[in-house]
Amino acid sequence: MADLTKLAEEIVTYQKKNDMTDADLAFGTHLSVEKIHRVKNNSYTPTEDDLRRIKEYMQNNR
Numbered sequence: 001m002a003d004l005t006k007l008a009e010e011i012v013t014y015q016k017k018n019d020m021t022d023a024d025l026a027f028g029t030h031l032s033v034e035k036i037h038r039v040k041n042n043s044y045t046p047t048e049d050d051l052r053r054i055k056e057y058m059q060n061n062r
Contacts, residue, residue: 007051035043035050
């Protein structure tokens with residue numbers, strides 16, 4: 001669960017830094033807004049594909 005909390009913190013920090021909503025992030029990663037919400041509140045364990053999409057997007061769109 002600590003890794004999920006870390007990912008949630010990374011997402012929130014990225015969104016604040018880039019003035020981005022959950023909808024913006026969902027659009028960019030091709031994931032649903034609901035998945036982004038659930039990852040951020042640690043109620044969903046993202047798949048490897050979800051993790052790849054989120055991390056690649058945040059890395060390539062700074």
